[in-house]
Amino acid sequence: xxxxxxxxxxxxxxxxxxxxxxxxxxxxxxxxxxxxxxxxxxxxxxxxxxxxxxxxxxxxxxxxxxxxxxxxxxxxxxxxxxxxxxxxxxxxxxxxxxxxxxxxxxxxxxxxxxxxxxxxxxxxxxxxxxxxxxxxxxxxxxxxxxxxxxxxxxxxxxxxxxxxxxxxxxxxxxxxxxxxxxxxxxxxxxxxxxxxxxxxxxxxxxxxxxxxxxxxxxxxxxxxxxxxxxxxxxxxxxxxxxxxxxxxxxxxxxxxxxxxxxxxxxxxxxxxxxxxxxxxxxxxxxxxxxxxxxxxxxxxxxxxxxxxxxxxxxxxxxxxxxxxxxxxxxxxxxxxxxxxxxxxxxxxxxxxxxxxxxxxxxxxxxxxxxxxxxxxxxxxxxxxxxxxxxxxxxxxxxxxxxxxxxxxxxxxxxxxxxxxxxxxxxxxxxxxxxx
Ligand SMILES: [Zn+2]
Numbered sequence: 001x002x003x004x005x006x007x008x009x010x011x012x013x014x015x016x017x018x019x020x021x022x023x024x025x026x027x028x029x030x031x032x033x034x035x036x037x038x039x040x041x042x043x044x045x046x047x048x049x050x051x052x053x054x055x056x057x058x059x060x061x062x063x064x065x066x067x068x069x070x071x072x073x074x075x076x077x078x079x080x081x082x083x084x085x086x087x088x089x090x091x092x093x094x095x096x097x098x099x100x101x102x103x104x105x106x107x108x109x110x111x112x113x114x115x116x117x118x119x120x121x122x123x124x125x126x127x128x129x130x131x132x133x134x135x136x137x138x139x140x141x142x143x144x145x146x147x148x149x150x151x152x153x154x155x156x157x158x159x160x161x162x163x164x165x166x167x168x169x170x171x172x173x174x175x176x177x178x179x180x181x182x183x184x185x186x187x188x189x190x191x192x193x194x195x196x197x198x199x200x201x202x203x204x205x206x207x208x209x210x211x212x213x214x215x216x217x218x219x220x221x222x223x224x225x226x227x228x229x230x231x232x233x234x235x236x237x238x239x240x241x242x243x244x245x246x247x248x249x250x251x252x253x254x255x256x257x258x259x260x261x262x263x264x265x266x267x268x269x270x271x272x273x274x275x276x277x278x279x280x281x282x283x284x285x286x287x288x289x290x291x292x293x294x295x296x297x298x299x300x301x302x303x304x305x306x307x308x309x310x311x312x313x314x315x316x317x318x319x320x321x322x323x324x325x326x327x328x329x330x331x332x333x334x335x336x337x338x339x340x341x342x343x344x345x346x347x348x349x350x351x352x353x354x355x356x357x358x359x360x361x362x363x364x365x366x367x368x369x370x371x372x373x374x375x376x377x378x379x380x381x382x383x384x385x386x387x388x389x390x391x392x393x394x395x396x397x398x399x400x401x402x403x404x405x406x407x408x409x410x411x412x413x414x415x416x417x418x419x420x421x422x423x424x425x426x427x428x429x430x431x432x433x434x435x
Contacts, residue, residue, distance in 0.1 A: 003150075023054065026288065109291070113262060114244040117234050121177060121232050121250050131145060132188065135159040143242040177205070181211070181212050210232070217323070218345075252314060255322055256321050267321075279306055351388060
């Protein structure tokens with residue numbers, strides 16, 4: 001179940017040599033491209049790729065989202081614009097888009113790493129992949145699409161939304177692989193159940209690749225129960241390439257194998273950017289070892305995860321990253337305690353009476369900052385969840401107030417995903433009637 005076993009199961013020392021060689025190539029390409037990354041390399045005393053080895057990584061300059069914004073739209077291409085065959089990106093926060101160019105070779109690499117992820121989920125020629133990731137500027141839809149074609153599987157390019165049509169296609173085409181966001185997997189699973197399609201009764205899905213938003217082990221259990229498949233995590237971002245940077249294997253499903261022959265990964269301290277020991281959660285930083293357009297050295301993702309290198313049942317020797325446990329920017333500081341919303345989610349979803357939709361309200365009225373978790377019943381009403389406040393206090397080390405609303409009480413965005421955190425300053429409450 002490996003698409004490129006030579007690369008995925010390569011002995012670790014041999015891969016390190018390959019990474020070092022490719023890192024030197026990346027540094028040479030960046031220096032030749034003469035952008036901000038070249039300026040910083042020269043300022044750090046690097047004038048040639050031959051000057052650096054893997055051990056020098058911590059002293060090499062980092063790249064941040066602001067650098068991509070400052071160079072928008074063509075400043076970070078790194079190749080003549082005529083060599084770019086496609087652009088992708090994200091709408092980004094604050095309405096400022098991030099745009100990334102791909103050469104023909106970049107597209108090949110991207111298709112291959114997505115094919116690796118699909119093969120790792122048990123897909124192959126003959127498989128049918130129902131692709132409900134959005135198609136367009138966003139990398140999700142087209143990334144998976146190209147990966148499936150590369151693997152020789154058949155793609156159903158349904159894209160996001162229009163759930164009734166998705167149900168018809170799943171019932172009629174009987175796909176074995178599902179690709180979408182985890183929140184949409186829940187909506188789809190509930191809609192399929194309403195249409196009488198359940199595991200063992202009309203559903204043929206064997207595995208799903210879910211990504212593009214953070215999700216918890218509890219959400220995994222709920223997706224697996226609803227859809228009767230193995231729910232696997234996949235990770236990627238357009239600034240690095242898109243989906244396929246890392247993915248879980250079907251055999252272990254306990255961490256995502258990073259395709260580190262293409263994407264050199266580090267976990268660093270989110271505040272100081274210094275390297276952290278293996279197993280310690282930190283901010284993921286990637287260097288694109290083989291990219292031509294949009295090459296980045298030590299790109300700071302803002303995503304928090306821990307790296308682990310250990311033998312895996314699947315035979316891959318690629319380092320594993322844990323599920324993303326938070327965002328550097330999402331981190332809330334409540335009475336001096338650092339809290340990631342995902343930690344609260346894990347506790348809330350551990351209660352079977354509650355729906356996966358929740359809202360965290362940072363109450364900034366008055367002197368202090370209080371955290372309030374709004375959640376809702378899965379069904380019309382139910383027994384009050386037991387001791388949630390006590391469990392939250394035990395896990396987070398800080399008091400969190402809990403309010404349980406009727407089903408549907410937590411506000412949604414138009415794509416159905418709950419808004420996770422709002423601030424309550426003076427004036428109207430974020431939810432009508434909240435006191
Ligand atoms: Zn594995």
